Amino acid sequence: MKVMVVGGGGREHAIIKKIKENKSVSEIFALPGNGGIAADATCVNIGAKDIDAIVAFAVENSIDFAVVAPDDPLVLGCVDALNAKGIKTFGPNKAAAIIEGSKVFSKNLMKKYNIPTAQYEVFTDMDAALNYLETAPIPTVVKADGLALGKGVIIAETREDAKDAVKSIMGDKVFGESGSSIVIEEFLTGPEVSVLSFTDGETLIPMVSSMDHKRALDNDMGLNTGGMGTVAPNPYYTEEIAKECMETIFIPTVEAMNKEGRSFSGCLYFGLMLTPNGPKVIEYNCRFGDPETQVVLPLLESDLLDIMLHISDKTLKDADVRFSSGSACCVVMASKGYPGKYETGFEITMPLDKNIYVAGAKLDNGKLLTGGGRVLGVTETAPTLKEAIEKAYKTVKEVSFENAYCRSDIGARALKANN
Ligand code: AMP
Numbered sequence: 001m002k003v004m005v006v007g008g009g010g011r012e013h014a015i016i017k018k019i020k021e022n023k024s025v026s027e028i029f030a031l032p033g034n035g036g037i038a039a040d041a042t043c044v045n046i047g048a049k050d051i052d053a054i055v056a057f058a059v060e061n062s063i064d065f066a067v068v069a070p071d072d073p074l075v076l077g078c079v080d081a082l083n084a085k086g087i088k089t090f091g092p093n094k095a096a097a098i099i100e101g102s103k104v105f106s107k108n109l110m111k112k113y114n115i116p117t118a119q120y121e122v123f124t125d126m127d128a129a130l131n132y133l134e135t136a137p138i139p140t141v142v143k144a145d146g147l148a149l150g151k152g153v154i155i156a157e158t159r160e161d162a163k164d165a166v167k168s169i170m171g172d173k174v175f176g177e178s179g180s181s182i183v184i185e186e187f188l189t190g191p192e193v194s195v196l197s198f199t200d201g202e203t204l205i206p207m208v209s210s211m212d213h214k215r216a217l218d219n220d221m222g223l224n225t226g227g228m229g230t231v232a233p234n235p236y237y238t239e240e241i242a243k244e245c246m247e248t249i250f251i252p253t254v255e256a257m258n259k260e261g262r263s264f265s266g267c268l269y270f271g272l273m274l275t276p277n278g279p280k281v282i283e284y285n286c287r288f289g290d291p292e293t294q295v296v297l298p299l300l301e302s303d304l305l306d307i308m309l310h311i312s313d314k315t316l317k318d319a320d321v322r323f324s325s326g327s328a329c330c331v332v333m334a335s336k337g338y339p340g341k342y343e344t345g346f347e348i349t350m351p352l353d354k355n356i357y358v359a360g361a362k363l364d365n366g367k368l369l370t371g372g373g374r375v376l377g378v379t380e381t382a383p384t385l386k387e388a389i390e391k392a393y394k395t396v397k398e399v400s401f402e403n404a405y406c407r408s409d410i411g412a413r414a415l416k417a418n419n
């Protein structure tokens with residue numbers, strides 16, 4: 001079987017390594033992949049947003065199965081375009097990907113179907129938004145409607161900060177057309193949990209829960225990043241809470257999308273906050289999370305490609321989906337300076353027999369060089385979270401490149417919650 005994976009980060013590397021375990025796979029192509037992924041797949045220099053070129057490549061190379069991993073191509077309709085050429089694909093179509101592509105859509109969906117989420121107002125007019133902020137409860141959260149590279153959410157501690165956020169999103173259009181509409185919502189508190197799920201629009205099977213670490217520095221200080229590390233499972237997500245989420249959030253969301261004529265097939269990601277008033281949805285993503293995937297898939301004991309094939313055939317209920325009862329920890333190693341300015345081009349040395357997922361690297365004359373802010377993620381699994389964390393930091397010591405930076409406390413909060 002010839003498989004194609006669209007995307008080129010650590011998440012895609014984790015997906016590719018897992019798909020590779022299936023014996024029927026003869027070749028895996030990554031579009032565009034990266035210098036580290038090249039060890040596990042044939043990288044093809046086609047960008048993840050170049051839908052026409054992706055489809056043309058799939059047709060020319062008789063791809064049997066495609067996986068579209070990042071948000072951009074999903075929201076742009078990559079799955080629809082591949083399906084139109086008869087190529088079996090894992091991922092939601094454009095109509096369903098809107099659950100991530102538009103925060104106004106997702107908030108209105110939750111309100112209509114009584115799915116717990118923060119109270120909110122939608123604005124398309126800047127003056128109306130500024131006027132509302134005169135009396136809105138503070139802190140408040142301002143969100144650009146569309147995709148904004150994960151940066152479209154501003155938590156404002158003061159009325160002035162909230163107004164500045166509205167002006168920069170709606171007035172200066174710092175996120176482009178993503179900011180033509182905004183959501184201003186209630187500030188919620190509580191531990192955050194990421195739950196990725198498999199769904200074919202009929203059956204939904206949650207994967208093991210996880211915890212992201214979004215801030216750049218230890219103790220959750222510093223700027224927001226794409227994610228500096230993850231652990232799974234998330235200790236705050238008890239069996240009781242999982243049951244409640246299944247009943248009040250997961251199943252209602254799948255049913256709501258069906259009722260809207262936007263049946264969701266693929267990986268539906270629930271970003272949850274466990275508030276004093278129960279679990280609430282902070283965001284939906286229409287795809288695997290990054291770096292959540294780097295801890296969730298190593299704990300998957302069954303065959304990922306087989307599950308994906310079942311989803312595209314709408315027979316997920318017959319699939320074998322099993323997770324290990326152990327724990328996983330992923331420590332992201334970044335270029336010093338990230339998410340601000342940083343230098344690249346430094347040679348990476350790392351053990352080849354470990355679960356290392358490369359996010360930002362390029363090959364140069366056979367040498368692997370740093371090529372991005374987040375360079376790679378080191379994942380280890382173990383029977384307990386404590387051991388997984390210790391093993392991951394031990395392996396981190398075996399990786400080196402100039403200007404390497406990682407947080408030293410990935411999993412520390414989870415460990416405290418466990419005890
Ligand atoms: P998002 O891009 O929607 O995941 O938002 C980024 C981060 O902002 C989330 O992971 C939360 O930590 C925080 N956040 C978003 N919405 C809220 C909210 N309503 N209340 C508190 N924190 C929020």
Ligand code: GLY
Pocket residue numbers: 150212226227285288289290291292
């Ligand atoms: N780690 C958060 C995300 O993938 O959006």
